[in-house]
Amino acid sequence: MTNTNDFISLLASKLGRSTPQSAPEPAAFDVPSFQVSSQERVRTFLDNWQALGGKGAIVKSPDEAIQCLQEWFGDLSFAQTTNQGTIVSWNLLPAFAESAFTTLNWPLARYSQAAPSPQDRHQLAAQAELGVTGADWGVALSGTIVTSSNPQRGRAVSLLPPRHLTVMETSKIRNTIAEILSEVSALENPPAALEFITGPSRTSDIEMDLSIGVHGPIEVYVLLIDDSEDTASNSSD
Amino acid sequence: MSTYKPIVEKRVDNALTNDFLRKATRRATDRLRHNKYNAADELGDWEKWRLAGDTIRSHVIANLDYYLKQLITQVEKNGGHVHLAQTPSEAVDIVSKIARDHGAKTIIKSKSMVSEEIHLNKVLEKDGISVVETDLGEYILQVAGEVPSHIIVPAMHKTRQQVAEIFEPLAGHPLSSDTPTLTKFVRQQMRQKFLQGDIGITGCNFAVAETGSITMVTNEGNGRMVSTLPRVQITLMGMERIVPSFRELSVLLNLLGRSATGQRLSSYTTILTPPKQSTDADGPEEFHLVILDHNRSEILGDPTFRQSLKCIRCGACFNVCPVYRQIGGHAYGSVYAGPIGSVITPLLENDWEKWGHLPYFSSLCGACTEACPVRIPLHDLLVKLRARKTMTGHTPQIEKRIFQAYRYMFTHEKTLRQALRLGARFQFPFVQHDRIVSGPPPLSNWTKSKTLPKVASKSFMYLWAEAKHKGTIPTPNSKE
Structure with missing residues (x-):
């Protein structure tokens, strides 16, 4: 193990100068931007998500959300099960989702509260049939959902169960990862x-043959809650 | 060279006689290359993106001391531990000490080229620790006892039947060789291992100096498993794998996913700022970042080859290389294969005897340079490495002799004339259809696979003298 100062001085000497005390002038670069209207953005997101094998829908009311969930997961008969851990979720989901699961009487096990030890929580998520999370952002250009960790959430919820459902408002969709990373940069930490x-989860490691679900979720779903302004004003009528 | 030459030749012969390997290599590289073209076209003005990638990486390398210091400070501020390793063996010692301190029995690993570079697994296993490679391709190779043949699809040289046979002893029953069955088998195998891992070891695609974050890109989700479930996380990185901030990171993530597999973004792109917050429901409580030099500082101090440190390990140069396409990764013999491997291996290992053959595994066509998303002039560096090898006296005897003879001939006009005359007269046993098709050694090395023009009955020197005599030499201004 080398001392930090020695390590850095070696590099400075290889660069033929002493290490600057203040940050170097950032690199100047320019890349083409990708920007679409907010309606097109939602459409692009969904198209890209579906192109990769994800299922997705845009809903405007709690009823539509219920319908959608039933269509996707009705066969799993969550309501009949006595096992409290069949669906594992974050502590808090968007209100639409909370009310839909309550109406459907599909019990949610809250990951971070379900067990005192992390190992037990991992087991819980590993045995669940479905993990439900929200998301902080979506990326239209790549069909990506973005989640940040915090104590009310759990990373394993979107990772260990064979199915992962994300519930997200359409207003959270951005054009590119660059926009999201610039919002993250603005956070304190x-x-x-x-x-x-x-x-x-995908791999092409065996004879370049695409195969789904080697480690992470096999099926992924996104329920987009339309909270665009025209819908909001319609619903208030 | 003499001790390694037969080994190198054997490796190449093995590759050239393995039809499945060659077919598989063509299939993998064709697929990845075409996917990349589509993904690059879609972005619009790919050259602008490459230029941005080049600008960012060059900036980091030119200020590596500053950014590395910033990274170390930030990781420590976040509560992580930083370990600096000058050599591979130091890096291995650091990891095995952490493992011992925690009494680790099982280590789960996501893909890390640095771990291959330092040959980590062997040492940990000697310490009695079970090390599990969790990337599907790496796992296949680990069970088979082999090494990767491609940086992105490491087990592409295996047939599905071979994969099924490799896994059958673990399964305890015959396995069908269709992909879903094999994938499902590995999912089941791996689940318990993920849940029981004491320590997770990950690689690092990019570390972010400003925030002390590390970025990891996987498609299978094993990187997430390894960084979410175990209590302790160790991340290995080469010291040059840094970006200044999230602003630059987004450009490089775009370049990486598209260049590596033609994906807009790899399935799981994870930006970690470990360790976890104390009240987080999961994630590692303890985080160790091991930063490896291994002669990277020497490369940094060498203005000719400094650019090779810009590499983001996407593998795009493999997929366009006509040499890689013919022989696959194992023939290189090195941890890093393909054009970039041929550039960095002799420098990282600092061993011309063992690795001096690599700069010659190139047709110098320049396709690698064109493919590189951060614009490393790979074929140019390969030529310069050949020159470096020659200047340091590591050329084979026969090559030295040939060049000595060449120099002698071309500085002794009379002897040259005579040799050409003799050649023209006595070459007939070797000539077919006006080409030399065979010959005594060392000429046979060439004629085994190619032909040579025959020695002209009237040499250029003769024709020139004759034309001069007749006064028929065209002048540059004459219009013909």
């Missing part, structure tokens, strides 16, 4: 984990 999830 970045979260311990910022996860960009683009479709299901």
Whole structure:
């Protein structure tokens, strides 16, 4: 193990100068931008998400959300199960989702409160059929959902169950990762984990043959809640 | 050279006679290359993106001391531990000490080229620790006892039947060789290992100096598993894998996913600022960042080859290389194969005897340079490495002799004339259809696979003298 100062001085000497005390002038670069209207952005996001094998829908009311969830997960008969851990979720989901799960009587096990030890929480998520999370952002250009970690959430919720459902307002969709990373930069500290999830777990390691779900979720779903202004004004009528 | 030459030749012969390997290499590189073209076209003005990638990486390398110091300070401020390793063995010692301190029995690993570079697994296993490679391709190779043949699809040289046979002893029953069955088998195998891992070891695609974050890109989600479930996380990185801030990171993530596999963004792009917050529901409580030099500082101090440190390990140069396409990764013999491997291996390992053959694994066509998303002039560096090898006296005897003879001939006009005359007269046993098709050694090395023009009955020197005599030499201004 080398001492930090020695290590840095070696590099400085290789560069033929002493290490600057203040930050160097940032590199100047210019890349083409990708920008679309907010409506097109939602459409692009969904198209890209679906192109990678994800399922997705835009809903305007809690009823539509319920319908959608039933269509996707009705066969799993969550309501009949006595096992409290079949669906694992963050502590708090968008209100639409909370009310939909309550109406459907599908019990949610809250990951961070479900067990005192991390190992037990991991087991819980590993045995669940479905993990439900919100998201902080979406990326239209790549069809990506973005979640940041915090104590009310759990990283394993979107990772260990074979199915992952994200519930997200359409207003959270941005054009590119650059926009999101610039919003993250504005935070005082970045979260311990910022996860960009683009479709299901995939690999082409065996004869270049695409295969889904070797480690992470096999099925991924996104329920987009339309909170655009025209919908909001319509619903207030 | 003499001791390694037969080994190198054997490796190449093995590759050239393995039809499946060659077919698989063509399939993998064709697929990845075409995916990349589509993904690059879609972005619009790919050259602008490459220029931005080049600008950012060059800036980091030119200020590596500053950014590395900033990174170390930030990681420590966040509560992580930083370990600096000058050599591979120091890096291995650091990791094995952390493992011992925690009494680790099982280590789960996501893909890390640095761990291959320092040959980490062997040492940990000697300490009685079970090390599990969790990337599907790496896992196949670990069970088979082999090394990667491609930086992005490491086990592409294996047939599905071979994969099934590799896994059958673990399964305890015959396995069907279709991809879904094999994938499902690995998912089940790996689940318990993920949940039981005491320590997670990850690689690092980019570290962010400003925030002390590390970025990891995987498609399978194993990187997330390894950085979410174990209590302790160790991340290994080469010291040049840094970006100043998130602003630059977004450009490089765009370049990486598209260049590596033609994806807009890899399935799981994870930006970690470890350790976890004390009240977070999961994530590692303890974080160690191991930063490796291994002669990178020497490369930094060498203005000719400094540019090779810009590499973001996307593998795009593999997928366009006509040499890699024919022989695959194992023939190189090095941890890093392909054009970039041929550039950095002799420099990292600082061993011309063992690795001096690599700069010659190139047709110098320049396709690698064109493919590189951060514009490393790879073929140019390969030529310069050949020159460096020659200047340091590591050329084979026969090559030295040939060049000595060449120099002698071309500085002794009479002897040259005579040799050409003799050549023209006695070459007939070797000539077919006006080409030399065979010959005694060392000429046979060439004629085994190619032909040579035959020695002209009237040499250029003769024709020139004759034309001069007749006064028929065209002048530059004459219009013909």
